[in-house]
C-alpha cells in the first residue's frame with residue numbers, strides 16, 4: 114500500500130502535465146466545442162507520447178493510464194481519454210486509433226464522441242462488440258454538455274464483432290472506472306475554480322469565501338472529490354474488479370451532482386457565462402452522470418457484485 | 425503508488441481473523457452490543473487484550489523499547505480494521521495504544537514511561553479522556569478546570585463531562601488550567617491522573633446512546649502529584665495537539681459501518697429482498713460511502729508511513745466516515761422497519777452505534793472549518 118507516486122509515475126504525471134499545458138485547457142475546449150469538434154492535436158500529441166500504450170506497457174499498466182485519464186479530464190482535454198487510453202486497450206488488448214465511443218445496449222442515444230469515433234464499443238448483455246465506423250454511420254448531435262455528441266445508426270451497431278463471452282461485464286467495469294476518473298478530474302477542476310472565485314469575489318465588504326455556510330459546503334465537496342479520486346485509482350489498480358469499479362463510479366457520480374450545484378451556486382451568475390471556465394467542467398459532469406444507466410445502475414451493480422454474486 | 429497488501433500483511437489479517445474466531449466467545453455479539461464502554465465489554469477486554477499482547481499484536485506499532493515490534497502503521501491499521509469490524513473487543517483500550525501511549529512516549533519522563541507504558545503494552549490498563557467540560561466542547565481551549573500548584577501536588581477543582589469509560593478507568597488523561605490568569609491555549613497542562621484519588625466523583629449521565637456511556641467527573645480538591653504532569657507546565661496544548669492527531673483516525677469506525685452493512689445485506693437476503701433494485705441501490709450507495717472513508721483514512725496512514733507531518737487530511741477522513749456511518753445507520757432502521765423500534769433489536773443497535781458519529785471525537789462543523797482553512801485556504805470568518 115503506497116499512496117505516493119513512484120519515480121516512474123511521477124515522471125509520467127509531470128510529462129503529461131507539461132503536454133496538457135501546451136495542448137489542453139478550458140480556452141481550447143471552449144473554442145473546439147463551439148465548432149462541435151474534438152481535439153485532434155491533443156489526440157495526436159497523446160498518441161505520439163505513447164500514452165495510448167500505457168495501459169498495456171511492459172512497465173506500466175491501468176493505474177498509470179488512469180493517472181493520465183484523470184489529468185486530461187482535469188485539464189479539460191477534448192479527447193475520449195477514458196475510452197481511448199484505458200477502456201479500449203483493456204478490452205481489445207491493443208490501442209485503438211482516434212476517438213473511441215462507448216455504448217450500452219442498442220438504443221440510439223447521443224454518445225460522447227459518437228460523431229467522430231472510428232471505433233465504437235457496445236456492451237450488450239454478457240458480450241461486448243467492436244464496431245468500426247465510417248463517417249456515413251454517424252451523425253452529430255448539437256449539445257452544450259461539454260463533449261461533442263453524436264448518434265450511431267442502429268443497423269451499423271448490429272454489425273459489430275463480439276469480443277467474446279464475459280466481455281460485456283468487462284467493458285462495463287472499465288467504463289465505470291473511466292467515468293469515475295473523468296468525473297474526478299472535472300470535479301477537481303471545477304472545485305479549484307470555485308475556491309479561487311470565492312476568495313476573490315467580495316460582497317458585504319468581505320470575500321464570500323469567508324462565510325462559513327460557503328466554506329462548509331466547499332469543504333464537503335473536497336471530502337467527496339478526494340474520495341472519488343482515490344476510489345477511481347484503486348479500482349484501476351485492481352483491474353476494474355466489478356465491485357470496486359461500480360463503487361468508484363457510484364461515489365464519483367453522486368459527488369458530481371453535489372459538486373455541480375455547489376460550484377454553480379457559489380460562482381453566482383458569472384459561473385453560467387462562457388466568460389468563466391466553470392461550465393467547461395461542470396456541464397461534462399452531467400453528461401458523465403447519464404452514461405451506462407446512471408448513478409442508480411452503478412449502485413445496483415456494486416451491490417450485486419458484493420452480495421448477490423453477479424455484476 | 426499501489427493499492428495492494430503485501431503477502432505478509434495479508435497473512436497477518438488472516439492470522440488475526442483466525443485468532444478472533446478462536447478468542448471471541450459464542451455470546452460475543454451480545455457482549456459487543458453494549459458498546460466498548462459497557463461493563464460486559466470492559467470485563468471481556470481485560471482478558472482479551474493480554475492475549476493480544478502475548479502475540480505481540482496489541483502494541484506492535486510501538487518501538488521495541490516499550491514492548492512493541494516497530495511494525496508499520498499499516499499493520500496497526502489492519503489490526504484496527506479487524507477489531508472494529510468485530511465490535512472492538514479491545515474495549516476502551518484502543519485509545520491507550522492509539523494515542524495515550526504515543527503521547528507518553530513523546531512527552532513523558534523516564535519514570536512515567538517506565539510506570540505507565542508497560543501496563544498498556546500488556547493490555548492491563550484502562551484510561552479515560554478528560555477533555556470536554558460543560559463550557560468547553562468544540563471550543564476546547566475554553567476549559568476551566570483549575571490545577572493550583574501546592575508544593576509537590578496540584579490541587580484540582582472543576583468538572584469534566586461526556587467522559588467515556590470514566591467508571592472503569594484507572595487513569596485519566598486530564599486537561600487542566602495551571603495558570604489561572606491565562607486564556608485560551610496558553611496555561612493548559614496535562615495530568616495523568618489516577619482515578620482513585622480522594623475528591624474524584626464519577627456520575628453517570630443517562631442517555632439514549634447506551635447505558636454507562638456518558639459520565640460527568642467532578643473534581644473537588646483532588647491532590648494530584650506533580651510527578652503526574654505530562655510535558656511542561658502551561659504548555660499542555662502542544663501535547664493535546666500531538667495526541668489528537670493520532671486520535672482522529674485511530675478508530676476504524678468505517679470498518680464497523682462496512683461490517684454492519686454486510687449484516688444488513690445478509691438479513692435482506694434472508695428475507696428474500698436482495699432482488700429489490702431500490703434496496704440494492706441504497707446498499708450500494710452506503711457501501712460507496714464506507715469505501716471512500718476507508719481510502720481517505722488510508723491516505724492519512726500512508727502519510728504517517730512516509731513520515732510526513734500531520735495535516736488536515738485526517739479531517740477529510742473523519743467527515744467521510746461520518747457520512748458513511750449515517751447512511752448505514754439510516755439503512756439499518758429502514759431495512760428492519762418498525763421492528764427496529766424494539767430495544768436491543770439489531771436495527772436499534774446498529775443505529776445507536778452510528779448516531780453519535782458527527783459529534784463524538786469533535787463536531788463535523790469543526791472538521792469542515794479546518795478543511796476550509798487548511799486545505800482549501802479560505803479566509804477566516
Ligand SMILES: Cc1cc2nc3c(=O)[nH]c(=O)nc-3n(C[C@H](O)[C@H](O)[C@H](O)COP(=O)(O)OP(=O)(O)OC[C@H]3O[C@@H](n4cnc5c(N)ncnc54)[C@H](O)[C@@H]3O)c2cc1C
Pocket residue numbers: 552553554555556557560561562563585586587588589780782783784785786787788789790793
Ligand atoms: C459518544 C461520545 C463520546 C464522547 N467521549 C468523550 C470523552 O471520552 N472525553 C471527552 O473529553 N469528551 C468526550 N465527548 C465529547 C465530545 O468531544 C464533544 O461532544 C464534542 O467535542 C462537541 O462538544 P459539545 O458536545 O460540547 O458541542 P458544542 O461545542 O456545544 O457544539 C454543538 C454543535 O454546535 C455546532 N458548532 C460548535 N462550534 C461551531 C463552530 N465553530 N462552527 C460551526 N458550528 C459549530 C456543531 O454542530 C456542534 O455539534 C464525547 C462525545 C460523544 C458524543
